[in-house]
Amino acid sequence: MTRAKKTWPALVALVALVLAACGGNGATETPETPETQAPETTAEPFVFGMILVGPQDDRGWSQAHFEGGKYVEEKMGAQMIVIDKVNPADRPDTSVEQVVDQMVEQGAQLIFATSDDMKDGILAAAKAYPDVPMIWSSGDSAWDIGKAYAGLPNLGNIMGQMEYGKMMAGCAAALKTETGSIGYLGPLINDETRRLTNSAYLGARYCYENYRGLNPDDLTFSVNWIGFWFNIPGVTLDPTQVTNDFFDGGADVVISGIDTTEALVRAGQRSAAGEKVWAVPYDYRGACAEAPEVCLGVPYFNWGPSYLEVARSVADGTFEATFQWVGPDWSDINNPDTSAIGFEFGEGLGDARADLEDFIAGLASGEIDLWVGPLNYQDGTPFLAAGEKATDLQIWYMPQLLEGMIGASSAE
Template identity: 55%
Template structure:
């Protein structure tokens, strides 16, 4: 999201204290004052639970969180992770979040991290049921809305910056001027990150390549869930292939798994000049390196570790934490919660341009959320003369003007 100089300078302090940027203030103390009292702790070795929406080895979103949990076990002496993956109605029909939490509580868990937006209602119910435990809902906002009990916090990272860089790399590379975006289900988060990719692409197209806005096509297609479920979602392999068949030569993925990149790799092996950018999992480019322009990814280890340490010590104060990258080194595995790893297929010239763009984002010299910006239906997102607030960015009702694709599921 929009990165102010204040937010950039406070990142190190926020990470050190386990808190981050709120919509109201940029100080950890402000979070603590508004979020309630600290959850109880015993100082004993921590058992913590992790609920994953997809397979723990999906080479995507869930695996990134799973590896974040393993990072905690490595760094926090005596800690132990309990995890349950594929926590969704299709893969585990009849299994509820409160039931899963009850089981983790019986195994000694004092902290439970729910990894997906879809777990919102269930983790809220579980937190009320278990006031003696601490809960983190990744991507949620119940602290902001006032629904959260005092033992429930929210955590997310500003992956939008990584998406801007993905869009930038795509627009610098495309020869046809047609970029496809493969999206999951439709909600505020997924529209928000798709918009970020478009803004990065538009910036590269117009300000670096000097092209006319109308000559860039940026089309979003949604599969219906975070990852492919045969018979339930649209097939992402077919949808990525359809993009390439229609002359789109770069596809940016917003899915939890890497199908778009695998399809691009297969097409390149057959002689097609196409590329893709996977999502959320740092090593994803290894699946098809000749097709991979780069990957924006979450690095959950550092924020999970900060939370786990404080829960173990009894000092954690649940809050709404939306962590920006550490632009000093976005790929520092021990610091930055968001990264972008340039892929082998990104040319040296375009990588240099991407480095300049990244530095401009980090310094605040370039603000992708400076107005004027409009939504698809013509309503104003950000008027001229100012930039979008974090709240305006977080709650994202539509795709932006200039993008093709639906802003709603129906």
């Protein structure tokens, strides 16, 4: 009996530990997901699958895709099969290939794999189901002049031209900063993130110089990468902590490049404590709602129209596995039916809004083109000679950050 007495407290402690460990993947603050309302149609509805890397309500990357899928459901009377948090940390026993098996069996005629992280899985799945059209969003496997062309006739790519959105984000930050110091909360380092971070820097420099009348060389632009698209405790850096470090180090605006909204949330808390700080979230049109008063605006993806187009092409048999790098609708970047990317102004912007609108108008008219030399890479090697314009390939595959930026261009 003494043994039992001794063992049970230990067991309870252990099991509590196990519980804590298992609890890691259960931490969504979601209210119950609404029932899918498949519109009543006489014909069999078009069925498509949507594989998300993060929670479908992350107020960021994954939610933007989820909303894109909802848009397709609405416009086509289609039916979406969705699964979120498909990554080895959240779902150790659910791989992209497994999910594709299930979705095909459920009748999916088109499948969206919506993360850079799903590359290996979706390439394998596309080979396993050569008759099922698939889209790997943000990828370059279907770009025949790209570096990673896979030549799979059923796997296309869609990505928004977020370079423009990030230029707007950088501009907003530069219009607002009082300390002349901006932090960029980066995810992992790859072609996409270098490209977008560089875009933000270019936008920031332009607006610091042209609207503030200040020397852009005096602008501090630091990048810190957490290691993944979102926080994985024990694996990535903690984005909240990184945001704190930026603010503690003198930055007063943090631009987020990650899938989730930690930068904005933290900025909101510090602002409530009396600090003058702001943030620019990313990905999802409604992201500012987390802390509206410190939000300078959000560059967001509007996947709906592109996804609808590809779904329609599958439905009418004209699908082609193409690489689409879709730009904004410059006549109205916030048109939900036509623009692949947009920028929602934030309350925090205040009087600076007029300048940002002017900047956006300049981008729209082509008057402002920031991909023009002279530009150097971070280590001083030339990227573009004076007057030289960057090609799509040069922009997509930037090997380094740009000169003047602080932070790592690749793994040390």
